Amino acid sequence: MAITSANQLELLQTAEAVAREKMIDPGLVVEAMEESLARAAKSRYGAEMDIRVSIDRKTGKATFTRVRTVVEDEELENYQAEFTVEQAKQYMENPEVGQQLVEEVPPVEMGRIAAQSAKQVILQKVREAERDRQFEEFKDRAGTIINGQVKREEYGNVIVDVGAGEAILRRNEKIGRESYRPNDRIRVYIKDVRREQRGPQIFLSRTAPEFMAELFKMEVPEIYDGIIEIKAVARDPGSRAKIAVISYDGSIDPVGACVGMRGSRVQAVVNELQGEKIDIIPWNEDQPTFLVNALQPAEVSKVVLDEEAGKIEVVVPEEQLSLAIGRRGQNVRLASQLTNLDIDIMTEEQESARRQAEFELRTKLFMDNLDLDEFFAQLLVSEGFTNLEEVAYVELDELLVIDGVDEDTANELQARARDVLEARNKAHLEAARALGVEDSLIDFEGLTPQMIEALAKDDVKTLEDFATCADWELAGGWTTVDGERVKDDGTLEPYDVSLEEAQDLIMTARVMLGWVDPADLEADAEEDGEEALAEEEAEA
Incomplete structure (x- = not known):
């Protein structure tokens, strides 16, 4: 292909056509053409030459130039693209390091291979520009819902046309039993938008908890207006979910507002999520109360919270145990995700047995280490003492309130406890030094x-x-x-x-x-x- 004989306006027409199709700036396409022509020219004039091409944005005329840069004598490396100050004096007056000499060179004849190479450069640049445009358009839309059209399925992943490009709904982000065919309409959550060298940049989800929250935001005006807030969401996608809501207006019931008249609002979300059952519960800043709500529909007898460990024990009647745990542990698992607590569920009988075992263990601890009879050891446990440290270092008055314990007895108890602890500490330190x-x-x-x-x-x-x-x-x-x-x-x-x-x-x-x-x-x-x-x- 001879550039000299080509219709000069054809370059601009091609650039505009590609730009319209890909929805990118025509100038970017022209720049890609300039780079591709420059590469083709280098194959003709020499790869070491600095050949540049400029396409007139009005006429389409392509101008080929050779650029040489003035450098210090000792820095001269590329004789085709650089020359010294002395050499430059042949072409310019008073040359200085850094100056450039631009000379126009004849256009090149592009063979089949050069033309194919130029085409690849243009396609690559256009793809890069298209990806940049797509990223800029969607980078601020992460965390929102978008409607798209299914284009195809690849290895279980669904490629979705989102209007200005393609996005991917990975297999693990689909609700289990969903299947799609080309041209199906689909509503998805934009989970992430990030730059990638290859492949899609927009990552979608239908299993993310945030997707459900955004669906409720669309269906419940009070959530959109900020009167009601969704504090937490836990999902077993396609099966069951729990959401915790709070109202900042005392006259509005957050649960009722999310359910809607005759369940219309929540049903719209359920239908979108392929029948996923949704429990809507009131959020409470008191963790035990919140947990009791989260375990609905099970009834809870007692809650014991260990805030430091982030663990909570829940006691339920025997007949409520299977309901509290749920099928395959689903109910307690969702409640744990919702409250961000590690939940241990037991029946009233199990708790009673555990407390009895702890009582017997502590009784034996005091009997073995303080040389006490069973009755006296049980008395200490009943008064709330759980270990030797408490007995050894508690205020004497706390021992004196125990029936049958006078000052001499209290002093003797503390002396025995301290002797045992000192012996233990000595053994631990010896073991540590040995290590x-x-x-x-x-x-x-x-x-x-x-x-x-x-x-x-x-x-x-x-x-x-x-x-x-x-x-x-x-x-x-x-x-x-x-x-x-x-x-x-x-x-x-x-x-x-x-x-x-x-x-x-x-x-x-x-x-x-x-x-x-x-x-x-x-x-x-x-x-x-x-x-x-x-x-x-x-x-x-």
Whole structure:
């Protein structure tokens, strides 16, 4: 193909046609053409030459130029695209380093291979421009619902035409029993929009909890207006879901508003989600109350909350156990996701048996270690004592209130408990030293001998080792994997060390080692205090 004989306006007409089809700037297509022609020219004049092509935006005329740059003598590397100051004097007056000499060169004859290469460059540039345009259009629409049309299915993934490009609904983001055919209309949630080198950039979902929340927002005007808020959503897509709602207007029932007249509002959402059953429950800032609501329709007898561990025990009547757990654990699993709590459900009989077992275990602890008879040991347990530390270091008055315990008896009890604990501590420290624990960790305040031995078994043997620990490695924590809460056990968790206590201990160690300036901690504390005060004033 000879550029010299081509219709010059044809370039512009082609650029405009491609731009209209792909909905991109015609200038980007022209730039792609310029680059493709420049590559073809380099194959004719030499790859090392700096050949550039400029297409006139009005006439379509393509101008080919060779560019050479003036460089220092010692920097001259490419003799085809660079020349020295001395060499440049032949072409320009008083040349300076960095100046460029632009010379027009004859257009090239493009063979079949060069033409094909140029076409590939144009297609690549057009695709890049199209993807950039698509990303810019959708990057701020993540978290919203969009209607699309099914184009095709690839390996279980559905490719959806969303008007300005293609998006993908992955297999694991489809509701289980859904199937689609080309040209089907589909409503989807834009889960993520991100730049990718290849493949789709818009990722859709119909299983995301946020999809259900957005559907309710569309059906319930009070949610759209902010009068009602969806606080949490838990889903078993296509089967069952729970949503927690709260009303900021005392005259509006949040559950009733979401259900609608004769269930019209919730039914619209159910129909969109292929019959997924939805429990709408009132949200409550009191976690036990919220959990009781979340376990509906089961009736709950009692709730015991361990806030530090994020765990809760629920006691239900025997006949309510299967209802509380649900089919294949569905009800309790959804309630756990909704409340963000680890839930342990037991019957009243099971709780009674567990309490009896704990009572017997603590009774035996006091009998074996304090040399007490069964009656006296049971008396201590009944008064709320659970371990030797409580007996050893409690205020004497708390022992004296027990029937039959005078001052001498109380002193003797504490002396026995302290002797046992001191012997244990000595054994723990000896074991820790045998494992290689250094004195820097043994002398660190805030850690008991039992804790030090536990740390040593976890390969934490110096103060430096301890200072590099994360708070959750010590106190334990929870992570969410595939929608399920997974427990991470902490080294010091058996000793009731909270996350806050772990953070304080770690930071103290870092200060002692000189890793952290105490002044910085004080400044951070003041800043946090000011922010908290500002938030309180804003709420007021």
